Amino acid sequence: MDENTEFGDLFALPQDYDSDKESSVDTTKTTRFTTSRNQWAIDIVTLAKKHSLWGHEIWNASKVLADYLEDHNKDGDNNEQALIRNKSVLEFGAGGALPSLLCAKLGAKKVVVTDYPDIKLINCIKKSVEINNSGNVVDVTGYLWGRDSQELTSLNGGEQFDVVILSDLVFNHSEHKKLLASCKQVLKKGTGVALVFFTHHRPWLVDKDMDFFKVAESEEFGFTVEEVASEYVGPMFKEDPGDETIRGTVHGYTLRH
Numbered sequence: 001m002d003e004n005t006e007f008g009d010l011f012a013l014p015q016d017y018d019s020d021k022e023s024s025v026d027t028t029k030t031t032r033f034t035t036s037r038n039q040w041a042i043d044i045v046t047l048a049k050k051h052s053l054w055g056h057e058i059w060n061a062s063k064v065l066a067d068y069l070e071d072h073n074k075d076g077d078n079n080e081q082a083l084i085r086n087k088s089v090l091e092f093g094a095g096g097a098l099p100s101l102l103c104a105k106l107g108a109k110k111v112v113v114t115d116y117p118d119i120k121l122i123n124c125i126k127k128s129v130e131i132n133n134s135g136n137v138v139d140v141t142g143y144l145w146g147r148d149s150q151e152l153t154s155l156n157g158g159e160q161f162d163v164v165i166l167s168d169l170v171f172n173h174s175e176h177k178k179l180l181a182s183c184k185q186v187l188k189k190g191t192g193v194a195l196v197f198f199t200h201h202r203p204w205l206v207d208k209d210m211d212f213f214k215v216a217e218s219e220e221f222g223f224t225v226e227e228v229a230s231e232y233v234g235p236m237f238k239e240d241p242g243d244e245t246i247r248g249t250v251h252g253y254t255l256r257h
């Protein structure tokens with residue numbers, strides 16, 4: 001049985017999905033998120049109804065990633081630099097875009113936020129940028145993983161990015177190689193770091209989620225992978241099938257090349 005149909009349409013990309021056919025107007029809601037470290041208040045606009053690509057939720061991975069960004073934004077000993085301050089940041093599959101919106105508050109010099117090129121998703125992110133007064137450093141654009149990334153780097157003065165953010169994307173197994181190809185194109189060689197935070201939403205597919213990192217380390221991509229976080233925060237949806245401890249834990253990894 002197909003992994004995406006085994007439990008209804010959980011995380012399936014509908015076969016007939018066509019963003020052009022969807023209306024550009026939809027009901028939205030605004031959620032105020034207060035970061036747990038420095039208490040930044042961030043207003044996040046999302047679609048009020050379920051979107052078939054899951055960009056309507058603020059996923060646990062993005063909340064744990066927000067903590068990680070705040071915790072690593074200080075200059076440290078041994079010439080360690082703040083992770084975000086004065087750095088360029090790119091986010092893939094941003095949905096609510098919490099990490100990107102926070103990076104603007106944390107002093108990033110440039111933030112490029114991307115999501116699937118569906119005007120409804122992109123308009124929500126643009127609205128969030130506007131109401132958080134972050135338009136001076138943030139650009140928002142549609143981007144399909146695996147496509148040419150020149151438009152993204154051109155928004156950063158033609159340069160690759162210091163930090164690339166992937167929050168809750170590895171469940172999409174068929175897209176691993178495309179996502180990694182995009183990371184490879186946009187991440188600065190040597191000093192750049194990609195932050196990959198996620199939850200195993202389907203405990204019976206943990207190995208398939210983790211294949212992302214095997215492929216990342218393969219000769220084809222040549223990334224160095226390091227585990228940097230693991231935190232139990234509780235499951236997003238209690239009623240979903242499978243072990244709650246697994247579904248409620250967020251994992252964080254870095255990729256470098």
Ligand SMILES: C[S@@+](CC[C@H](N)C(=O)[O-])C[C@H]1O[C@@H](n2cnc3c(N)ncnc32)[C@H](O)[C@@H]1O
Nearest residue numbers: 053054055059062093094095116144145167168
């Ligand atoms: C589970 S949501 C995660 C949203 C957000 N990053 C978070 O952590 O709250 C997955 C996101 O990936 C995006 N996405 C799915 N397939 C994509 C593709 N092929 N190219 C670009 N974005 C895609 C969806 O639109 C959605 O915003």
